Amino acid sequence: MNTTQEPLIFELSGEGRVGCALPKSDVPHYQLPAGLERDALDLPQVDELTVVRHYSRLSQKNYSIDTNFYPLGSCTMKYNPKVNETAAGLPGWRLSHPLAGEKYSQGSLELIYKLQASLAEIGGFKAVSLQPAAGAHGEFSGVLMIRKYLLDRGEAKRTKMLIPDSAHGTNPASCAMAGFETQTIPSGPDGNIDMKALKAALDDRVAGIMITNPNTLGLFEKKIEKIAAMVHKAGGLVYGDGANMNALVGVFKPGEAGIDVMHFNLHKTFSTPHGGGGPGAGMIAAGKTLAPYLPGPVAVKNRGQYGLQMPDRSIGRVKSFLGNFGVLVRAYAYILMQGKDGLRRIAENSVLNANYLKASLEHAYVVKYPHTCMHEFVAMGDVAPGIHTLDIAKRLIDYGFHPPTIYFPLIVPEALMIEPTETESKETLDAFVEAMLAIAREAVEQPQLLHDAPVTTPVGRLDEVQAARYPVLRYKA
Amino acid sequence: MPFIPNTDADRKAMLSTIGVDSVEELFSDIPEKRRFPELKLPEGLSEPELLKELEKMSAKNLTADRAAWFLGAGAYNHFVPSVVPALASRGEFLTAYTPYQPEVSQGTLQSIFEYQSMAAELLGMAVVNASHYDGATALAEAIIMALKNDPGRTEILLPCDMHPEFKEVVATYLAAHQAVINEYSGSPSTAPVSSKTACLVASYPTFSGEIYPLEDGARLAHDAGALFIVQADPLLCAILKSPGAQGADIVTAEGQCLGNSMNFGGPYLGMMGATATFMRKIPGRIVGETKDKEGKRGYVLTLSAREQHIRREKAVSNICSNQGLVMLQACIYMAAMGKNGMKTVAGLCHDKAHYAAEQIGLIPGYKIRTRTFFKEFLVSTPVPAETIFDRLAKRKVVPGLPLSRYDAARPNELLVCVTEMNTRAEIDSLVQLLKEVAQ
Numbered sequence: 001m002n003t004t005q006e007p008l009i010f011e012l013s014g015e016g017r018v019g020c021a022l023p024k025s026d027v028p029h030y031q032l033p034a035g036l037e038r039d040a041l042d043l044p045q046v047d048e049l050t051v052v053r054h055y056s057r058l059s060q061k062n063y064s065i066d067t068n069f070y071p072l073g074s075c076t077m078k079y080n081p082k083v084n085e086t087a088a089g090l091p092g093w094r095l096s097h098p099l100a101g102e103k104y105s106q107g108s109l110e111l112i113y114k115l116q117a118s119l120a121e122i123g124g125f126k127a128v129s130l131q132p133a134a135g136a137h138g139e140f141s142g143v144l145m146i147r148k149y150l151l152d153r154g155e156a157k158r159t160k161m162l163i164p165d166s167a168h169g170t171n172p173a174s175c176a177m178a179g180f181e182t183q184t185i186p187s188g189p190d191g192n193i194d195m196k197a198l199k200a201a202l203d204d205r206v207a208g209i210m211i212t213n214p215n216t217l218g219l220f221e222k223k224i225e226k227i228a229a230m231v232h233k234a235g236g237l238v239y240g241d242g243a244n245m246n247a248l249v250g251v252f253k254p255g256e257a258g259i260d261v262m263h264f265n266l267h268k269t270f271s272t273p274h275g276g277g278g279p280g281a282g283m284i285a286a287g288k289t290l291a292p293y294l295p296g297p298v299a300v301k302n303r304g305q306y307g308l309q310m311p312d313r314s315i316g317r318v319k320s321f322l323g324n325f326g327v328l329v330r331a332y333a334y335i336l337m338q339g340k341d342g343l344r345r346i347a348e349n350s351v352l353n354a355n356y357l358k359a360s361l362e363h364a365y366v367v368k369y370p371h372t373c374m375h376e377f378v379a380m381g382d383v384a385p386g387i388h389t390l391d392i393a394k395r396l397i398d399y400g401f402h403p404p405t406i407y408f409p410l411i412v413p414e415a416l417m418i419e420p421t422e423t424e425s426k427e428t429l430d431a432f433v434e435a436m437l438a439i440a441r442e443a444v445e446q447p448q449l450l451h452d453a454p455v456t457t458p459v460g461r462l463d464e465v466q467a468a469r470y471p472v473l474r475y476k477a
Numbered sequence: 478m479p480f481i482p483n484t485d486a487d488r489k490a491m492l493s494t495i496g497v498d499s500v501e502e503l504f505s506d507i508p509e510k511r512r513f514p515e516l517k518l519p520e521g522l523s524e525p526e527l528l529k530e531l532e533k534m535s536a537k538n539l540t541a542d543r544a545a546w547f548l549g550a551g552a553y554n555h556f557v558p559s560v561v562p563a564l565a566s567r568g569e570f571l572t573a574y575t576p577y578q579p580e581v582s583q584g585t586l587q588s589i590f591e592y593q594s595m596a597a598e599l600l601g602m603a604v605v606n607a608s609h610y611d612g613a614t615a616l617a618e619a620i621i622m623a624l625k626n627d628p629g630r631t632e633i634l635l636p637c638d639m640h641p642e643f644k645e646v647v648a649t650y651l652a653a654h655q656a657v658i659n660e661y662s663g664s665p666s667t668a669p670v671s672s673k674t675a676c677l678v679a680s681y682p683t684f685s686g687e688i689y690p691l692e693d694g695a696r697l698a699h700d701a702g703a704l705f706i707v708q709a710d711p712l713l714c715a716i717l718k719s720p721g722a723q724g725a726d727i728v729t730a731e732g733q734c735l736g737n738s739m740n741f742g743g744p745y746l747g748m749m750g751a752t753a754t755f756m757r758k759i760p761g762r763i764v765g766e767t768k769d770k771e772g773k774r775g776y777v778l779t780l781s782a783r784e785q786h787i788r789r790e791k792a793v794s795n796i797c798s799n800q801g802l803v804m805l806q807a808c809i810y811m812a813a814m815g816k817n818g819m820k821t822v823a824g825l826c827h828d829k830a831h832y833a834a835e836q837i838g839l840i841p842g843y844k845i846r847t848r849t850f851f852k853e854f855l856v857s858t859p860v861p862a863e864t865i866f867d868r869l870a871k872r873k874v875v876p877g878l879p880l881s882r883y884d885a886a887r888p889n890e891l892l893v894c895v896t897e898m899n900t901r902a903e904i905d906s907l908v909q910l911l912k913e914v915a916q
Contacts, residue, residue: 001581005773009591009812019813020558022821026901027832029824033688033849036717042598043816051560051813055588059569062584066568079480080572083524089562092535095542098552098742099878104870107537108741121517133610133743134798136785144652173785173795177621179653182790220506252507253514267798271480275802276585277575277607277762279744282798295649316649320551320613320642320731321742333531339521342478344513348500349481355503356491372503397581402574408786425482426491457580459775467767467779471756473604475594 002060003458009054010475013044019051042477061458062276063402069428071357073376073405073417074168074216076246076268078350081337084271084330093329098321102307109306112322113299115332116283122335122343123242123262124253125285127311129294130323135243137318138263138282139174139210144315145261145286145293146208146237147178152313158235162201162209164193166216166409171241180207187411191217191369193227202234212241213254214374216409216417218354220247228258237261237290245269246421247351247374250344261286269346270331281327297322349422350375353429357420360433364440368412376419378412384443389414391450392439394461398454399435478521539870541739545903547833549853549894550684550878551612551640552742553734555712555822556898557806558813561736565806575762575801579777585801586776589764592808599714599811599819600728601721602750606761608799609747612731613643616678616708617650618760618794619727619749623676623704624656625793626758630675630703631655637662638683641883643708665694665705674703681709681720685855685892686847688717695724711735711748713851715819716827727751727759736810737803746803757783760794825897826852829904833895836908842915846890853894855880859915862891869910876907 046054063070070077088094096108116128132138143161150158161180163171165187172182183201188194192215209231213221221227228238240254240262246269248254254262266272267280274280286294295318297308308322338346351374358367358377365379381389393403393416405417420429442449454460483491488500497503504512522530546554565571569584576582576589589607596605609615620633633651635644637660648658656675661668665679666689677698682688691707698705704727707720711730714720720728732746733739751759757780765779785792814822830852838845842859858865862879869876877893895904 006587008587008594010594013815016817018815018817019560020818022556022818023825023897025825025828027828027904030828030831032716032827033690036688036690038714038716038718038722041715041816041820043595043814043819044812045815045817046812048560048813051809052564054812055564055570055809056567058584058587059564059567060584061582061587062569062573063578063581064569065572068581070574072574075574077572077574081480083527085566085571086528087531090532090535091542092532092538092540094738094740095540095554096535096538096741097541097546097548097554097739097875099548099550099882100539100875101866101882104539105741107534110534110537111531118518124514133614133800134796136795136797137610137614140795144649147653168797169785169787169789169792170795170797172790173788173792176790176792177650177653177795222506222508225508250516251504251513252511256514257508257511265798273571273802274574274798276570276573276582276588276805277801278799279610279801279803280798315652317642317645318614318649319743320611320640320646320745323742324610324744325741326744329531333527335518336522336527336530337524338478340516340518342521343516343518345478345481348503349483351503352483352488352491352495352500355495355497359495372497372506374506393578394580397578402581403578422481422483426487454580458583459580459773460769460771462579462769462775462777463767464777464779467765467777468782471604471763471779472766473590473593473756473763473779474597475591 001457002057006057008475009044009046012046012050012054015045017045017047019046019048068400068402069424069432070402071404071418071420073419074243076419076421078271078421079423080271080273084333087333088326088329106306109299111329111332113301113306115328116299118335119264119283120285122249123285124255126288127291127294128283128285129296129298130283130328131295131318132263132282132284133319133324134278134280135263135265135282136170136174138284139170140177141284141295141315141318142239142261142263143174143178143180145290148293148315149290150207158205158207160205161207165411167210167212168243171210191219192221195223198227202230206234206236208237208239210239210241212243214244214247217369217378218373218376219369219371220374225257243268244375247347249347251347255287261290266327266331271334272327272330279324279327281324281331346422353420353422353424357418357429361436364437376417379416379418380412380414381416382414383440384447387443387447387450389416392416395439395450395453396435398456401432401435544873544875545906546875547877547893547895547907548875550892551731552739553896554739554898555734555896557736557738560813561806561809564809565802570805571802576778579775583775586764588805588808590766590776592804593764595811596748597750599711600709600750601719602728603753604756604759605750606759606763608804609749609761610800611745611747612729613646615729615747615749616643617647619706619729620647620676622727622758623706624654626704627675630673631657632673632675633658634668634670634674634677635660636680636683638685638687639680640684664689666697670697670701670703672701674701676704676706678706678708681707682851686850686853688849688851691720691723710851712823715823727755732807735807737806744800744803746800746807758793761796761799822897829899830854830895833904837911840912843911852896853892856891856893858889858891861888865891865914868914872910874907874910
């Protein structure tokens with residue numbers, strides 16, 4: 001890691017410098033609109049090499065999948081194949097325009113159509129829309145679909161969405177944006193949904209349930225079909241959160257088990273890069289009840305020609321144009337490379353790796369729900385008096401590993417949520433286990449090492465309270 | 478498969494540690510009749526086979542490297558300097574997660590802070606967030622901010638002349654809100670604001686390219702107690718007064734034009750900025766400057782009490798994944814262009830568009846309908862614009878957007894966009910072909 005201080009780009013500026021050669025004008029100059037001319041534009045002025053060094057050095061201050069093991073639970077930080085980047089960078093995609101017209105966009109529409117069909121097959125659904133740009137965007141689309149379907153049936157009174165206590169924060173936030181109130185359903189002692197609590201919540205105001213499967217404890221909801229049947233019987237619908245689909249590709253089709261509508265995070269299961277926060281893609285799939293409500297347009301094929309169409313009862317557009325197309329190209333490339341048998345191998349090896357880590361660590365770190373896990377498991381970081389999960393996480397950094405997801409799910413205190421993915425080797429997993437066990441020993445013998453960590457990074461632990469209390473959100477000279 | 482390193486020997490050793498006999502056993506929680514279904518997909522492809530397949534498919538598109546390109550309408554053909562993809566595609570940026578662990582994410586965090594700073598300067602705002610999915614969703618979320626700002630106010634005033642897809646996205650986002658969307662024509666300064674208006678939205682410029690000064694609209698909105706939201710072209714802001722300088726409370730923008738390819742419509746960059754008043758109400762991630770224990774300057778995600786992972790159903794928005802890498806491209810673009818480059822690009826667009834409009838306006842049967850514009854303007858055509866599109870596309874000129882694609886009642890209108898990528902020779906050839914097609 002590059003630990004030298006890097007100035008801000010503004011601090012590298014010199015009057016008159018420019019970092020890109022632009023063409024001279026070959027037309028006359030025209031007056032700008034009177035009274036609207038801008039005075040100052042206080043942007044940096046730097047030459048090209050300064051730009052290159054600056055952002056290259058900044059990049060060296062990151063951990064990334066390309067440089068470090070990144071066992072972030074529920075984030076599926078698997079290897080992002082380089083060929084995906086080559087594929088997405090083909091000029092035929094990169095220089096194509098979303099409004100060129102169907103006749104002139106047959107290549108892009110063909111890709112969208114085929115990716116829709118592949119994802120429908122993988123998930124066991126009737127139809128797919130690739131419009132949503134992220135998982136939360138897919139959730140929002142899905143709950144809007146449920147809302148519109150219920151309104152069409154004259155069931156406006158159904159305003160309550162059930163959400164297990166292990167769910168991601170986006171689930172309740174998406175419900176709130178779609179006008180639903182949420183009711184939390186507790187988990188039982190086995191980490192699965194408490195069936196009694198579910199039954200009690202199923203009244204005539206229930207719109208549906210949002211289920212993440214496997215859930216964020218890394219456990220498969222064993223009674224998923226029974227849950228779906230109960231919710232359907234009560235007049236509600238079942239939303240599937242596909243954040244953890246990496247455990248299930250080629251293993252289980254949620255659409256055949258009673259899920260009405262579901263999103264997949266293409267930036268997790270289907271290997272598109274996280275990009276330091278995005279862009280992702282949160283495609284949404286539906287069974288026959290909700291397929292007419294999908295956001296549009298979606299790609300269709302008629303007499304060998306590809307076109308676009310709005311589903312009959314569509315909730316409408318959730319984004320301009322056609323989804324995060326460049327991300328879709330990467331996901332489609334990945335599916336084509338995996339083929340019919342490769343996808344199952346992904347799930348098998350991700351689950352094998354997670355259970356291997358769990359078996360190797362659970363004698364040193366308590367795993368509250370010790371049942372066989374799927375692609376991830378949740379351990380606890382309070383391994384010695386005065387030691388918290390945050391300390392374990394920060395000390396891992398000094399060993400060269402990105403920390404697991406911490407303090408989530410909320411139902412496990414001091415949670416360390418660990419997801420290795422299928423792309424890590426046994427050697428890497430063994431090195432991680434060794435570091436975790438060494439840290440557990442340090443926690444008892446030299447706890448200060450943990451409290452002081454990290455010490456190998458460009459900065460130490462940062463004062464987040466000051467950042468929020470006295471916000472400095474932009475550069476000022 | 479090159480993406481899975483486990484060998485049979487590895488698997489055997491791992492299963493033994495776990496204490497099970499087979500990988501299949503690990504899946505025994507899954508209902509047996511549903512376990513390991515067949516997938517009706519083709520066999521997997523090798524890397525060269527894959528690239529060949531996708532090259533073939535992508536070549537079916539008409540692209541901007543194979544035609545003189547005058548089509549914009551929300552997706553713009555600007556020059557992307559080589560440094561932008563070269564740096565943004567570095568694996569350390571590309572394959573990093575959201576910077577929740579700041580000590581190992583200073584590269585991403587400082588870049589976001591630099592983006593926020595440059596974008597805030599460009600748009601004239603106190604604070605800019607770390608991106609939305611695109612310009613349309615940024616606008617929709619800004620409108621939701623306005624509705625939450627004063628729950629007694631339920632009217633949204635949108636310009637008639639706004640991108641049709643933006644209007645559709647706003648309508649979708651507001652489906653569950655008790656809001657009434659009304660439209661006004663012409664300048665925002667003449668919009669019918671009332672005590673019910675939550676926000677007056679202005680497009681800068683409008684869909685057909687018209688630039689209206691914003692100050693009077695801002696005053697009108699504020700006098701009525703409403704917020705003034707501007708949906709802007711960020712490149713235009715390099716040479717014309719920023720929305721912030723003219724009184725906007727919230728500015729949203731589509732930032733694709735800042736160093737990102739057209740990519741068939743995505744991934745793009747939703748930009749949002751606000752005045753200091755809304756610093757703790759704005760959705761999305763925000764990076765702030767702080768210090769570590771030794772006093773070293775560093776950057777963290779901050780003001781997260783607004784966000785879904787902390788507040789769940791009470792969060793200001795559900796947004797989590799954003800358009801981070803696209804934002805990074807915009808950041809590097811603004812840095813490489815800098816003050817002078819940004820003004821040069823914007824100036825070239827302005828001058829070339831005006832030259833094109835002047836020449837097209839001289840052709841009998843064509844009329845320029847936009848009065849004050851930047852890089853895009855509306856033309857009335859003597860024959861249907863879709864016919865023009867087809868005939869010119871055959872000659873490797875993409876003349877613009879036939880408005881009939883959004884509104885069948887407007888067959889003879891063409892939205893023409895000119896950028897720094899168009900040479901005078903291309904413009905002259907467009908003019909010549911428009912002349913021919915009218916005869």
